[in-house]
Amino acid sequence: MGVHETDVVIVGAGLAGLSAGLHLHRAGFSCVVLEAGDEVGGRVRTDVVDGFRLDRGFQILNPAYPAIRRLVDVESLRLGKFWRAVRVADGDRRSLLGNPVDTPKALRDVVARRYLSVKDLAALGAFTVRVAGGPADTIVNGDDRTTAEELRRAGMSARAVDTVLRPFLSGVFLEADLVTSSRFFQLVWRSFLRSAPSLPALGMGELPRRLARSLPSAWVRTGTPVGEVGTGRVRTADGDVWNARAVVVATDGSTAARLVDGVPEPRWNSVTTWYFAPPESPLREPVIMIDARGGPILNTAVLSEVCPTYAPPGSALVSASMFASLDETEVRQALTRMYGTDASQWEPVGRYEIPHALPAMPAPHGIRREITFGDKIHVCGDHRDTSSLQGALASGGRAARAVIADLRS
Ligand SMILES: Cc1cc2nc3c(=O)[nH]c(=O)nc-3n(C[C@H](O)[C@H](O)[C@H](O)COP(=O)(O)OP(=O)(O)OC[C@H]3O[C@@H](n4cnc5c(N)ncnc54)[C@H](O)[C@@H]3O)c2cc1C
Numbered sequence: 219m220g221v222h223e224t225d226v227v228i229v230g231a232g233l234a235g236l237s238a239g240l241h242l243h244r245a246g247f248s249c250v251v252l253e254a255g256d257e258v259g260g261r262v263r264t265d266v267v268d269g270f271r272l273d274r275g276f277q278i279l280n281p282a283y284p285a286i287r288r289l290v291d292v293e294s295l296r297l298g299k300f301w302r303a304v305r306v307a308d309g310d311r312r313s314l315l316g317n318p319v320d321t322p323k324a325l326r327d328v329v330a331r332r333y334l335s336v337k338d339l340a341a342l343g344a345f346t347v348r349v350a351g352g353p354a355d356t357i358v359n360g361d362d363r364t365t366a367e368e369l370r371r372a373g374m375s376a377r378a379v380d381t382v383l384r385p386f387l388s389g390v391f392l393e394a395d396l397v398t399s400s401r402f403f404q405l406v407w408r409s410f411l412r413s414a415p416s417l418p419a420l421g422m423g424e425l426p427r428r429l430a431r432s433l434p435s436a437w438v439r440t441g442t443p444v445g446e447v448g449t450g451r452v453r454t455a456d457g458d459v460w461n462a463r464a465v466v467v468a469t470d471g472s473t474a475a476r477l478v479d480g481v482p483e484p485r486w487n488s489v490t491t492w493y494f495a496p497p498e499s500p501l502r503e504p505v506i507m508i509d510a511r512g513g514p515i516l517n518t519a520v521l522s523e524v525c526p527t528y529a530p531p532g533s534a535l536v537s538a539s540m541f542a543s544l545d546e547t548e549v550r551q552a553l554t555r556m557y558g559t560d561a562s563q564w565e566p567v568g569r570y571e572i573p574h575a576l577p578a579m580p581a582p583h584g585i586r587r588e589i590t591f592g593d594k595i596h597v598c599g600d601h602r603d604t605s606s607l608q609g610a611l612a613s614g615g616r617a618a619r620a621v622i623a624d625l626r627s
């Protein structure tokens with residue numbers, strides 16, 4: 219047991235905590251980042267299993283997120299890019315719908331398959347122009363409603379919503395009723411327009427590792443769970459005490475609610491991701507596939523087509539994400555239907571069940587939420603912004619700016 223001093227103690231080395239640390243480092247303050255886990259990253263970690271890179275739950279990085287661009291050299295992540303399109307599996311058809319600028323053959327399928335009528339295409343075009351033009355603050359400060367209502371007001375038909383938009387957005391929000399804030403939906407849509415969803419060559423976990431490497435190495439202490447937080451003071455589970463001029467709590471929302479009075483606990487959306495190694499790639503395209511019939515698989519992709527580094531040479535890696543905890547046979551049957559090829563013998567390489575994946579964001583959802591809870595105690599994390607990489611990083615920046623203002627006043 220010991221007593222230590224620093225300017226700022228940050229609790230949690232997920233993206234929010236690392237972002238706060240980096241902002242404070244750039245401003246010249248000394249910090250320590252106390253992390254319960256054995257590595258940095260929180261919900262963004264990658265395991266390497268027999269040469270396969272398994273992200274702890276399928277997720278993607280959008281290089282257009284401004285907070286990412288501010289903190290890391292995005293090019294150095296050696297991103298593999300998805301097409302800005304989706305394959306829509308429907309019986310024995312797999313139609314390609316998407317941005318015809320990137321994927322010209324997508325346009326032919328849009329027209330041929332009639333998931334989207336001419337009226338839907340016009341409605342989607344008008345919505346896209348509205349969301350893409352103008353500053354993000356117009357969305358952040360604009361009216362909020364459920365995404366389902368936003369799509370209805372935009373003029374999308376029930377068929378377009380049920381066969382394409384709901385299956386796609388369910389995989390983004392991790393809820394199928396589309397009750398998620400339309401502000402968040404518009405911000406996500408905007409980021410897809412600006413840049414292709416991507417994966418870092420070394421896995422999603424490379425993003426937090428890069429952030430941590432930009433901090434002085436002695437700052438980040440893994441394997442150090444915090445048990446108590448007070449004004450200017452943090453006690454670790456081992457009984458060490460850190461005295462500081464300010465404390466930033468950057469844990470997940472449930473832990474923050476336990477550690478700090480007044481922080482509301484979020485409800486959580488869950489997901490399970492399976493990984494399989496088929497004998498050869500079942501779809502030679504870097505594209506996300508969804509099911510027009512609504513599941514049970516939310517989305518699947520051949521990740522090694524996006525980043526060959528996700529699988530050993532000559533192998534392929536397929537992800538499949540779903541809400542429910544299906545048994546392996548059901549997952550294989552669904553994959554067989556979606557890819558139109560027998561998945562019964564694919565080698566299983568990993569399965570991640572994540573009950574606390576995303577804090578739910580039912581409308582109305584304020585984007586820049588309160589971060590100051592008590593004297594010199596600031597709370598950041600995706601639950602204080604949006605449930606996303608961008609939200610976590612941006613909230614860390616906001617907490618750091620609040621600390622800097624406090625300490626300089
Ligand atoms: C499966 C999945 C898919 C996703 N898909 C996407 C996507 O495609 N695009 C996107 O933008 N976002 C996605 N997200 C969301 C994004 O990953 C999160 O919003 C973001 O990583 C949250 O970061 P955070 O720092 O707020 O929280 P966390 O990552 O939860 O970090 C909190 C940290 O605090 C630590 N901690 C907790 N308790 C203590 C304690 N007592 N003492 C010390 N440390 C503690 C934890 O170990 C953790 O490291 C996805 C998330 C998941 C799980």
